[in-house]
Amino acid sequence: MTLVDVPVRAAADPVVEAGPWAPGELRLVDAALRCIARWGVAKTTLDDIAREAGCSRATVYRLVPGGKDGLLDLVTRVEVERFFAGLADRLAAAPDLESLLAAGLAESARRIRDHSGLQYLLAHEPEAVVPHLAFSQLNAVLRRARTFAEPWLARWLPAPHAGRAAEWVTRLVLSYSACPAEGMDVADEESARRLVRTYVLPGLQPFLRTEQPIAST
Amino acid sequence: MPADVRERILEATFTCVARYGLAKTTVEDAAREARISRATVYRHFPGGREQLIAEVVAWEANRFFTRLADAVADAPSFALLLEDALLFAHRAIEQHEVLQKMLQTEPERMTTQLTVESERLLGLVQSFLEPYLVRASLRPGVASGDAASYVARMVLSHISSPGSWDLTDREQVRDLVRTEILAGILCDE
Numbered sequence: 237m238t239l240v241d242v243p244v245r246a247a248a249d250p251v252v253e254a255g256p257w258a259p260g261e262l263r264l265v266d267a268a269l270r271c272i273a274r275w276g277v278a279k280t281t282l283d284d285i286a287r288e289a290g291c292s293r294a295t296v297y298r299l300v301p302g303g304k305d306g307l308l309d310l311v312t313r314v315e316v317e318r319f320f321a322g323l324a325d326r327l328a329a330a331p332d333l334e335s336l337l338a339a340g341l342a343e344s345a346r347r348i349r350d351h352s353g354l355q356y357l358l359a360h361e362p363e364a365v366v367p368h369l370a371f372s373q374l375n376a377v378l379r380r381a382r383t384f385a386e387p388w389l390a391r392w393l394p395a396p397h398a399g400r401a402a403e404w405v406t407r408l409v410l411s412y413s414a415c416p417a418e419g420m421d422v423a424d425e426e427s428a429r430r431l432v433r434t435y436v437l438p439g440l441q442p443f444l445r446t447e448q449p450i451a452s453t
Numbered sequence: 454m455p456a457d458v459r460e461r462i463l464e465a466t467f468t469c470v471a472r473y474g475l476a477k478t479t480v481e482d483a484a485r486e487a488r489i490s491r492a493t494v495y496r497h498f499p500g501g502r503e504q505l506i507a508e509v510v511a512w513e514a515n516r517f518f519t520r521l522a523d524a525v526a527d528a529p530s531f532a533l534l535l536e537d538a539l540l541f542a543h544r545a546i547e548q549h550e551v552l553q554k555m556l557q558t559e560p561e562r563m564t565t566q567l568t569v570e571s572e573r574l575l576g577l578v579q580s581f582l583e584p585y586l587v588r589a590s591l592r593p594g595v596a597s598g599d600a601a602s603y604v605a606r607m608v609l610s611h612i613s614s615p616g617s618w619d620l621t622d623r624e625q626v627r628d629l630v631r632t633e634i635l636a637g638i639l640c641d642e
Binding site (some may be wrong): 396 | 464501527545556560561562564565567568571574575594599603607609610611613614616617618632633634636637638639
């Protein structure tokens with residue numbers, strides 16, 4: 237299927253907002269990500285993205301309204317969605333709470349570390365990313381992480397502790413990714429497990445539903 | 454040249470930033486405010502405007518953490534010290550007029566400058582906390598340096614963004630300190 241074959245959908249269609257996205261949209265998103273990994277956001281033009289995707293400017297406008305801003309907004313939404321989908325795959329395999337928390341920590345850190353667009357921006361254009369990771373903007377990220385992780389944690393923890401644990405792990409992902417601690421790679425599952433076992437599980441202990449498996453011995 | 458000229462320049466720059474913002478403050482403004490020549494500013498800050506802006510953010514961040522350290526130094530226990538620190542720092546950030554104004558008007562520049570400083574600030578908080586942990590009785594397998602790094606990260610993260618915790622409420626702050634911050638570190642009693 238080529239981009240031109242992708243049917244145009246009405247912007248008001250709620251399905252568009254909820255995803256999953258059409259192949260044409262995803263092709264533009266991936267083209268934009270390659271451009272960002274090469275030159276960053278500021279220097280990437282809509283023409284660059286069209287060329288990278290092998291289509292015309294007109295096709296870009298038809299598929300994603302709102303020009304460059306509209307496309308960047310779509311890139312963010314798709315990447316956030318992909319991040320959580322990948323994370324969910326990994327969490328589904330966790331047999332106990334310790335494994336769930338360690339997998340969440342390690343997988344999130346790994347996805348941040350291996351995201352070439354994000355890493356380019358952090359190195360060369362931090363102003364495009366860091367405002368979202370501090371102060372009130374970070375509260376929004378914590379809320380998003382809580383919404384995602386609360387159902388996973390509910391098996392072990394009642395409210396509000398499930399939500400708090402989700403925020404807690406998110407803080408650890410961001411802090412240890414931004415400023416790595418000596419001798420520890422939080423993207424490595426064994427390091428993540430040590431962190432969880434040492435600092436996190438003891439703090440959750442009083443609130444746990446004890447009939448569920450907590451840790452492998 | 455008196456030794457405090459550097460300090461005077463930074464103080465003047467801070468006043469200018471409060472007035473004009475980070476993007477619009479110039480070497481000229483700082484020199485006029487400090488009542489010295491532009492040449493003197495350049496002698497102390499050869500990198501000019503960019504260096505001045507970077508250093509004034511670092512300077513105010515240092516002053517912030519010095520005030521924080523002074524405010525909590527007399528706490529009777531490590532847990533209470535952390536409670537006081539979270540309550541004080543949360544309030545101080547909310548009430549920091551210049552920071553709040555910059556976050557409103559120039560969030561990109563402000564957070565980027567602070568991010569440059571974050572590793573150093575983390576080290577600063579960690580070295581402040583470590584002596585308390587060296588003296589405390591730690592759970593088996595917990596090393597004081599590693600724990601100080603963990604506690605510093607949690608404190609910095611929460612004072613920047615409290616998430617679902619209400620850091621104006623001492624009861625909640627106590628819960629936060631006893632569970633997420635210290636449960637894995639200190640022995641009971």
